[in-house]
Amino acid sequence: MPVTPTLSHRWPVGAFFGLLALLGVALYQDYGVGWDEQVDRLNGIINAKYVAMKLAPEIARRQPSFAEIPDLHGSQDTDHGVLYQLPLVLLEKVARVEDTRDVYFLRHLTIWLTCVAGTWVVYRLGAWRFGSWQWGLVVAGLLVLSPRLFAESFYNYKDPVFMGFFALAIYTMLGWLRQPTWQRATLHALACAAAIDNRTMGVLLVPMTISFAGLELMFRRNEWQRFIGSFALYLPLTAVGVVLAWPYLWENPVENFVEAFQSFSRYRSDMLTHYLGQDVSVQALPWHYAPIWIFVTTPLLYSGLFAVGIGVVVRAALRPLHWLASPMGRADLLLLAWFIGPVLAVIVFHSVLYDGWRHLYFIYPAFLLLAVRGLQALWQAWHHLHSAPLKKTTGWVGTVVLGVCLAHTVVRMALDHPYQNVYFSIPPVATTGMLFERDYWALSGRRGLEWILAHDTASTVPIGTDARTRLALHNALLLLSPPQRARVRMVPPNQALYFLGTYRWHPEAYPNSYGPAVFEQRVNGLPILSIFRLR
Template identity: 45%
Template sequence: MSLANWLSADSVAGRRWVVGAFFGLLALLGVALHRDYGVSWDESNNHLNGLVNLKYLASWLPKSSAIRHHPTFATTPDIRNFQDAHHGPLFEMAVVALNYVFTDHDSRSYFFLRHLLVFSVFLVGIWALFRLGTYWFRDWRWGLLASALLVLSPRFFAEGFYNGKDVVYLAFFTLAMYTLTRLLHRPSLKRAALHGLATALAIDIRVHGVQLVLFTAVGLALAYGSSMPPLRGRQLVRVGLLYLLMVAGGVLAGWPYLWVHSLPELLAVSSHAVRYPWPLTNLYLGKLLPVGQLPWHYIPVWMVVTIPVPYSLAAAVGLLWALFQGRRQRPLWTSETGRLAILMVLWLLGPIVLVMLTHTVVYEGWRHLYYVYPALLLWAVQGIQWVSRLGQSAGPLRVVSRLVLVAAVLETGHTAWRMVQLHPFQNMYFSFLPGPTAERRFERDYWGLSYRRGLEWILANDSARVVTVDTHLHFPLYNNLLILPPPDRARLRYLPDSARYYLAAYRWHPQSYLDSLGTEVHTVWAGDIKILSVFRRR
């Protein structure tokens, strides 16, 4: 068998080996790199969320149970008094439970395990995107391209190790969209139940996952009478009711906060999530703006400057191609491909337009809308596919399309090389902005990962038995202290105002620091962007 035949769309052997190698190597890459990243701003509080919910579960056990009296729970808040209990706790509970089973309970071990688990869930999302792309384009190679583009998205790759909220939600949302396509293709009670559980998983990570119920309703309405086999009225009712029952049951089972209160509390949780009282500001286009005063273009601009340019352009081409095809085929929902295209458009544009119109609270870039990114990549593949077809035509378009594809491949290769250069700060990737421009106009290391590198440098270059450190806000300093080896943690002391070393990050601080902080003895760079300075005071 020739290589071309082995890699054809119909080659079972080629698909098995190539796909297996892709995901196998990706898993090995995750194992190799998961120890390289610092601890992000939210991770300690996310851990506390898991502890709070597990403490509540333990309270249901007999009083004689040892776990109920575990020392950790003595300082853990009660779920009724925990201000962040409205955040979906399912992933956090799983991480805490696995930590108790598989580690030595040291904070360093916990964060290493946590980062590996976040990447594992991210891997599930990459697989779900592969399956979605394979189904939509009827070719596993296009599906694998969509997955590869997600891996070669620098910010997502980095956050795929430590962002237990947005990336984990992206993964489960993508999985739910895949189970929805399976349900719409061949409706059955089994597939309805599976999709209901997938929807519940997403909601148990972020309450915004309830929009999957709306997507499902739209999909079932479009598929009514048109599925293979046809979806009729009585079956539609049975499928819909079972789906809703599985969603409700799954959400309640994975969210102990709702056990304490009631199911209507979910509505209050949704309102709180939309109008989250975040009191800080965002650096956007060189101005520090409160979250309530962000302009309508905040999300689109952040997307443009952080997504590789070929992906954005290809997605725009794909959407334009779909618009052209939609005008030729009316009504669009009469075909399975058309119905799926409608859902993909809603997935990508619906949440973005909603945020722009309702001024929903967002901050720290566009991370709250990361879950729309797989849809953008699917449209990017659609655009690439269309340009590839032009490359097979005659005339000038053939030459132009092939030049465009070559340029896109080269730029994607350059993105991959930049990922290697930026490691482990791929979260500081800007698609086309020069470093000095990005420093002045956009927020830098808002996750606080660079503090780990700053602390490690201080410990390696100061032999004192006790080393004192200070910073403006202690949270990222404390978080990254927890991932250091125990002997190193024992040497460091947080001493406000009079410490020997001052770690100066550039979140909310686009300008340089004053000389009064001391002598700048070390700088952490992400490419040509300065993200942390270490000052020595005496």
């Protein structure tokens, strides 16, 4: 049921999100530049040039920098919407930041604040589903205390941001299903368009909306006119919104969207990923790739509660008519569809995934909502115990288990900072981490360069790395100060004085010919970066 804001909970909720924003302000400069950040930024700049040439061609032609910017047509990233990237480009201009260090720090802070807004949406979903702002904060708290998502909320422009937009569309869908007015249909259409313009996977929202509107009509037949009338507005508004906010679609909306969708669903590369100790082509992933990655990177407490939540929902679903007759039952079905549907689609259609399960982060709020469904069921079962000694004992045991598990997650996040992106939940981490890709965002390169420059006083320092991770070294340069960048000379390994060894495609130890590492960056005992002085 919806929760009406009151003064009694505005303060704790406001304090939670205020402290969350301040936490990001304190930490945003600690993270490196992720693998895709330069490409994503360039995509935004290319689209900004295209929009300028379309809307103000005379002014655009007088911009000297435009000559160096590639044209939109022919760009390899036209299958990525730019609803988020375009405003970031404009923000750079407004803030007048030019040095790469300032540019990426600004972008990292902006991403974090965007993800805080997405966390607020997840809080609202939890508060609505469980009828309590306290339970809503529990859901939001578990999202914040998800180590990998926490780290990526500073530098991953795609997946955590898309997760927030997808959650917003689910929230507006629930609002429209409760009250099918044209105003709510408009809000939902805009939210769906925004999600699609972040990632084309957002098109899943359209069949979900249609399916659950049909389900509502089965139990609210007297409202069919309101549903049909507002739904007739939803589809065209969604389509218009998608086209308006995606410049690549302007010239040929249908054909270009189909092309972008096919390009997204048929990944061009035959890249290898390290999975369960083997190098596997991303074009031939085993069916269990996504479920295993979700399990080994999510705190075990959350997975256990999720299993309980699934059990509670399945038990209720054994009486389907009674279950679906309740609005909360239909809400639980929506959560199941939100989480299980995309995972099954990936398995059935052999979709390409890489870098763990980040392409499926948008299902994680549903995972957490089902986990809290399990926690709430345990709480209610405990509350109805009649035996006072049993109630006291189980209460203490449950409190200790929850407290220890949450404290362990908090401590690990603090100790692993700023490499929470290498979090694994299955001990021993040093063994588990050998079976999977580690720092696939290549954030540790920044720490490596800073260490070298702090321990070598030469005016120029030749540094090399593997050919496949050369981009990681270049990304690491972007956050150095200009005097530091001037000292670094990127060279092939055979000309380098220092060699940066990373472990994305190199799970084993580096050969003895490199000599002993002069520095290693480890996360919970797992090496993610080794520096060798070659001569």
